[in-house]
Amino acid sequence: MFSEKDFIASNYSQVDTANFHWSAPSNIALVKYWGKKENQIPANPSISFTLENCKTITKLSATKKEGYENFSFDLLFEGKPKEDFKPKIQKFLERIVLYCPFLKEYHLSIDTENTFPHSSGIASSASGMAALAMNIMSLEKTINPSISDDYFYSKASFLARLGSGSACRSIKGKVVVWGENKENSKNSNLFGVEFSNIHSNFKNYQDTILLVDKGEKQVSSTVGHELMHNHPFAEKRFEQAHENLSKIKTILKEGLISEFIKIVESEALTLHAMMMTSMPYFILMKPNTLEIINRIWKYRTETQTPVCFTLDAGANVHVLYPEKDKEKVLDFIKNELVGYCQNEQYICDQIGDGAKSY
Template sequence: MDTAQFISKANTNSVEKASFTWQTPSNIALVKYWGKSNPQIPRNASISFTLNNCHTITTIDFMRKRNSELDSESEKVVDFDLFFEGKQKDAFKPKIAEFFKRIQEYCPYIFDYKMTINSENSFPHSSGIASSASGLSAIAMCLMSLESELNPDLSAKEINKKASFLARLGSGSASRSIEGPMVVWGNHPEIEGSSDLFGVQFPYKVHPVFDNYQDAILLVDKGEKQVSSTVGHNLMHEHPYAESRFTQANENLSKMSEILQNGDIKAFVNLVESEALTLHAMMMTSNPYFILMKPNTLEIINKIWEYRTENNSNICFTLDAGANVHVLYPENEKEKVNHFIENELSIYCQKNHYIYDTVGLGANKM
């Protein structure tokens, strides 16, 4: 794998002080990845809708260290403070420190600066809405903003590509949050330009039925997950059905590519729901086994199935690694489905909370 292309060139500019703010979205996978090898390489390719309203806004203030503050080569550490929603969050620092450790080869300039990171979400943290995806991609875009000032020759395409590469080293799904509206991550023979190292925009013309697709996220459980995604991915190493699942996922991505191009929405509904349930089946059949769905998750699923049958609707659900339900539906059903959500599904949400979202276009500099 050609990772050398992501090593920073020698700085042509000197930057003493800078501040950058990026808003980057979460995403919801239609074909899931579950299982990876080091360093953050997916065992199968995946494709996701980039979201719009579920996002992280992150500001990083960079202050260049004085020569007396620079560490020796053998003692180099990345110096940063982390604030989440206005409060210092030392509990989050180990994950970010590990991320900086993984990217230091590609971004050696991070040792030259004192960083202050301020971050906030538009949705609950650690509740299965891929907060690590939006959070790590936002940090990656801030770093690339600094790198582009140090090396102004970088093109926008190069910046996005490297940002996805860096974000992946912190959270695999974060590689899919740089661009939109649909992003593929993982090498796949039928997706031109696809790579295990970074996400790429779905390269083919998408049928208009999927334009401005709707995603209502029903917040069944806003608490932190009982089992983290990192632990779940690791359980795939000894999973008895792992290899079959990896093959199935890659075959499903081939099917999804055709569906997105030909607009077969009934096939879309079937494949998206099958992928969601397969993801959770892998959790329930790992050892140790675990269940992230809650009773109200199942209530919502059954209600969606009833509504679809009774109304000949194209509504469907998908799930991430958590209890919350993503309700997907085309824009032409928005009024009726939103009424259904407000009147029949919201009662299964924690404090009746849900988020209306749509497919978005990726990272946005503030």
């Protein structure tokens, strides 16, 4: 198990120029992380499906420069300069420079794009920070070829976490655990750990994302997490997350889809309950979110099709279901749910394998 000190780069050489190209996907939490401590440490453990199609593709070019006082970088988003993204990149580099001191020795050219519309309401910070972290680790691997693959991926997840907490779950696939829990000493607060013991019932599990509201987030994730400080139900919620993590590991291992549905939907509603009972309080669901949820429940009862939903901290709905039921669930979505989406937009995705190099 790596410690924070293990990730401080040393014994590296130099190169004049280097170019890298990685993609990293978004992910959807099954047991939600909500509330964090200093330095992006989660208040409770979480587990997520890594997605396949909703991803960020990032190219990084590193060129040796004179002077090591400041960071030097430029940024293109979908082929155009994106000045309002630069402060977030600057802050990220400042957070990780202790672990990657070589970054001040290079001018970095970052060229990034999403496979999904930036305004689609899908969090791009997880995929974006994960893709950038993979490129930075490729630079470290170039100047220190001795680092192991285990170190490479663990540190990439560690760095991504410092940019966006849930980004640490976007490095690997298909299911990733982030956060310490008493039953498994291999899990860490510092980086995500792949959970590989998955039953065939969950192979290629589908996630169709219904875009109910593509507007800006009503509450930023940072503000949302801070609302768990002094929340009247926080400690009980953290206990619940530990219990649900233990349960869902068994569920994923044994292929218990009906039990999976109970945990996943309860977790989604609990996340929103935390926001509705915080101070200040927020309702992030829209009327169409509730309409979709009720129609999913009705369809599941009437057809016995194992379809369920989960939510992020917003109005959009992730519809989860086995691959074998794909055709009939998509018919249901097109016939009954798409009308509740903004401009009838939705995205078809499924469990993926994590970051990929090009």
